[in-house]
Amino acid sequence: MASTTILALFLLSVLTFNPPSTTAQPVTDLHGNIVRNGGRFFILPPFTVAGGIRRTKTGNETTPLSVVQSLIEVDPGLPLTITSPFKSLFIPNGSPVSISFELIPNDESPLEWTAVPGLPEGTLVKVKGYPHTLPGSFSIHRVRDNTFKLLFCTLGSSLCGNVAIVEDEAKNRLLAVNQKHPYEFVLEQLPSSSAASK
Template identity: 35%
Template sequence: MKSTIFFALFLVCAFTISYLPSATAQFVLDTDDDPLQNGGTYYMLPVMRGKGGGIEVDSTGKEICPLTVVQSPNELDKGIGLVFTSPLHALFIAEGYPLSIKFGSFAVITLCAGMPTEWAIVEREGLQAVKLAARDTVDGWFNIERVSREYNDYKLVFCPQQAEDNKCEDIGIQIDDDGIRRLVLSKNKPLVVQFQKFRSSTA
């Protein structure tokens, strides 16, 4: 717990100077051309149609609970709402801001109640995958980077804390042997996405 608090404080101190909001900051825009709110909930949808839908969770390998972050195989499925939060004291999220990402509420079996909802990078068997995990994680943070200036197209990247060259890696898709579209670190093969405001089906 102490290490988590220390890391959060480190992020705030390390990035406050570099990422102070300014008149030239490029905000991340949703499909309505509105800037993403810090702490807001959004669907993350692929730009390329016909290759899956929104983002959700699934069980892979020997997992009992759904701990693997995946892309829905159904392109009409928007997935689960995602909460994007920056430790910076800013109302809106700009490109390059350090971020934590977690799922909003979703139903799980009783056995899995209390499972983590925040994204993390876990490296196992040579694969760095996006998981819901509290152990064996790679220290770092997520960023959003724009792909197209003409459209509101973006990609997610992960920036390891211990990277020697301070280089961030793209988040892309790897299809495993079971046909599951897993989110993984991918060199130069990003999943290009747009952000759509989350609207509860019960609202």
């Protein structure tokens, strides 16, 4: 009887003092600092082979709906906001996240990332506003040290794919969801919008 009581108290203390949301390993920036939930970032390659991530028009798009890697090595791309739905000050490794380009004044283009299947290059990462998007979410996973990759998983399913780079006919470096070698990146943390405007 006493051993059952001790075991129950032990389990209660473990669940009370170490809930999963507080023990998950945090995502870190390129300097090893814990990244803030809802913070502003550049997504950059760990080695200089091309630039950061931005949105642009590809194919017949009339607004910039495609998420691409810049071909210019010194281009950091566009600032992004990365938010976890968990009520945590940091982004837990492996947790679902929402990724959005930062709002640009007088630009009403969509900003949040999604995935679109059935395109000539496969399932591509676009911003919301593109027709026939897949319901699902992205998640950030540590590859090594401060280097990460993205997965996209469909809603209500365990179907997941790496976010990789593919080229279209115009040589745009498109972000795509597939089972190929993932695009590995580091996060450069930027000051908050309020601090940046001061």
